[in-house]
Amino acid sequence: MAEIERSIPQKFFDRVKEHPEQILFHNKEHGKWRAISWREAGEVISEIANGLLYLGLEMQDRVCILSENRLEWLYADFGITSAGGVTAAIYPSNLSDEVEYIVNHSEAKFIFVSNWGQLKKLDGRENRMRGLKKVIMMDKLDSYSEDTISLSQLREMGRDFARTHPDALSERIKSLTPEHLLTLIYTSGTTGPPKGAMLSHGNIIWTYHALEDLFEEILDIGPDDLHLSYLPYAHAYERIGGIYFGIFRGVQIAIAEGIDKLTSNILEKRPTFLLGAPRVYEKIYSALMKRIEQESALKKKLFWWAVNVGKQASKYRLNQKPMPVSLMPKFFLANLLVFRQIKNRFGGRLKFMVSSAAPISPEILEFFSALDIIVLEGWGMTETSAPSTITRPGKLKIGTVGVPLKGVEIKIADDGEILVRGGNVFKGYFKEPEQTKEGFEPDGFFHTGDIGVIDQDGCLRITDRKKDLIITAGGKNIAPQNIENLMKTDLYISEFLAYGDSKKFLVGLVTLDEEAVTVWAKERNIQFKDFAELSQHPEVYKLIESRIAELNKRLPSYATIKRFKILPHQFTQEAGEVTPTLKLKRKVVNKKYHDLLESMYSGLEDGEI
Incomplete structure (x- = not known):
């Protein structure tokens, strides 16, 4: 049996030695993709780590990264952790006061920033963030100040330091143990200041090995595979599931130009697997539906015939039963005429996709399953090093998030809350002993805040967040x-919020799919000056009313939406209404639109509806 790794940097540099010329990263530079070997990445990361040692980084000092996804983000993270530091990631969308809080709370000694826009959030830092010793800019610096240097300067310092202290970095890496902290990941903090979840090297290593059989024997992931990385690096899901696990498996990682360029990047890099949040898959599904709506009647009929055949075939696959001989030629034709064209839009090499970070609609999973595209659903959270459960090929059970990882224990509390125990569970909240204590049972089980049930096959089904x-x-x-x-799942609805706590019935807020609704309106010669005006048009209201009425038929009467309002805009991350992984911030939205939501209950006599 191979020796278990002691730290993430140890694993990284072991791979550099074993396969120096294999490709690790693909990065778009000056409009062209450039391949970066393990050797080149290792050299850059060593320079950054040595530069930090030169600046006085001590074991377990915290260092912040305030940046959009980019290659330098990953270089900085591995440089920090290789030097024995702890990365405290900050979302690039965080406002100046939020940045100030995380820098001060984490007691960060240094901070990497991507550009001048992010640097501006640190204005007045000599009074606001007194613990900061140095700011390191990833972009080129045109002017310098005493406390600000460029990344290229840091690398130069690192090269000079390595010449006079050739063993300093290797000795620091050797001194790292599984118990040392790897990162602080700050949660969204919708009910108060964000909390810094402490994850150790051991948490990540343990979680990887709990999934190793899935990666190795079932999915067969290795150096020939390519992961297109686009979810935020400040979030546990992408950083652990995409980057750290990718390092363990030796896969190639292509850094997407942004979620807005995801479609073109997929066609360019042809990934073999993708990680995504449910909202991403909902958008893919919506885009396909829009495309089908614009096709001829014959092509629509062919598409839905193929989907129906795919759903029939999917039932046999999911139950691990052979497909009937009578179904085989139909499925062959469906794949040839329809499914293959859709798969080619994902680059034609896709083995599987993973959905996590929030529950995904069973309808979406059933659709992709019908197309013979594997979507594995995982469940977990920052505090459990991302995954605690995952579905597995050949044992997929739509509507569940699969079975626990090897070594993870899950039980359901009396009130339905899911409790987790295992080596993936974090070390607590940084400098918050009381909140840490409140999160754990005396026997070590962690309160996840999610509500769920475990079925007869041992699969976990998430029903909602407790709160x-x-x-x-x-x-x-x-x-x-x-x-x-x-x-x-409706073609014309982008986002939806259900509301009705302590009320007699439920109401909803709707945001519209701008593209689909605009096409619908133009086909009917509805005049409008902009989309905000169109969203409030009586005919649009009638459209959404009829769509919701149809969807209500699939819900129990007490869960149907009786009234709704259409917003003239989308929920956005900039407005604080959704998280970086596009999950709705329910409390924020409820508070922001409280009067509008409550207005839907006014004017009703007691006993109405």
């Missing part, structure tokens, strides 16, 4: 995410 459950005036417990996911 998000709607309890109606009639005492019905309703999981709003189930309703919202169903509504978002």
Whole structure:
């Protein structure tokens, strides 16, 4: 049996030695993709780590990264952790006061920033962030100040330091143990200041090995595979599942230019697997539906015939039963005429996709399964080093998030909350002993805040967040995410918020799919000056009313949407309404639109609806 790794940097530099010329990163530079070997990446990371040692980084000092996804983000992270530091990631969308809080709370000694826009958030830092010793700019610096240097300067310092201290970095890496902290990941903090979840090297190593059989024997992931990385690096999902696990498997990692360029980047790099949040898959599904709507009647009929055949075949695959002989020629034709064209839009090499970070609609999973595209669904959170459960090929059970990872224990509390124990569970919240204590049972089980059930096959089904459950005036417990996911499968609906705690019935807020609704309106010669005006048009309201009425038929009567309002804009990350992984911030939205939501209950006599 191979020796278990002691740290992430140890694993990284072991791979550099073993396969120096294999490709690690693909990065778009000056409009062209450039391949970067393990050797080249190792040299840059060594320079950064040595530069930090020169500047006085001590073991377990915290260093912040405030940047968009880019190659230098990853170089900085591995440089920090190789020097024995702890990366405290900050979302590039965070405002100046939020940046100040994380820098001060983490007691960061240094901070990497991507550009002048991010640097501006540190203005007045000599009074606001007194612990900061040095700011390191990834972009080129045109002017310098005493506390600010460029990344290229840091690398030069590192090269000079390595010449006079050739063993300093290797000795620091050797001194790292699984118990040392790797990162602080700050949670969104919708009910107060964000909390810094402490994840150790051992947490990540343990979690990887709990999934090793899936990666190695079932999915067969290795150096010939390519992962297109686009989810935020400040989030646990991409950083652990995409980057750190990718390092363990030796896969190639292409750094996407941004979510807006995802479609073109997929066609250019032809990934073999993708990680995504449900909202990404909802958008892919919506885009396909829009495309089909614009096709001829014959092509529409062919598409839905193929999907129906795919759904029949999918039932046999999911139950691990052979496909009937009578179905085989139909499925062959469906694949040849329809499915292959759709798969080519993903580059033609895709083995599987993973959905996590929030529950995904079963309708979306059933659709992709019909197309013979494997979507594995995982469940976990920052505090559990990302995954705690995952579905597995050949044992997929739509509507569940699979079975626990090897070594992970899961039980359901009396109130339905999911409790987790295992080597993936974090070390607590940084400098928050009381909140850490509140999160754990005496026997070590962690309170996840999610509600769920374990079925007869040992699969976990998530019903909702404990704090998000709607309890109606009639005492019905309703999981709003189930309703919202169903509504978002509609071609014309982009986002949906269900509301109705302590009320007699449920209402909703709707944001529209701008492209689909605009096409619909133009086909009917509806005049409008902009989309905000169109969204409030009576005919658009009638359209959405009819669509919701159809979707309501699939819900129990007490969970149907009785009234709704259409917003003239989308929920955005900039407005604080969604997270970086595009999850709705329910409390923020409820508070922001409280008067509008409550207005839907006014004017009703007692007993109405």
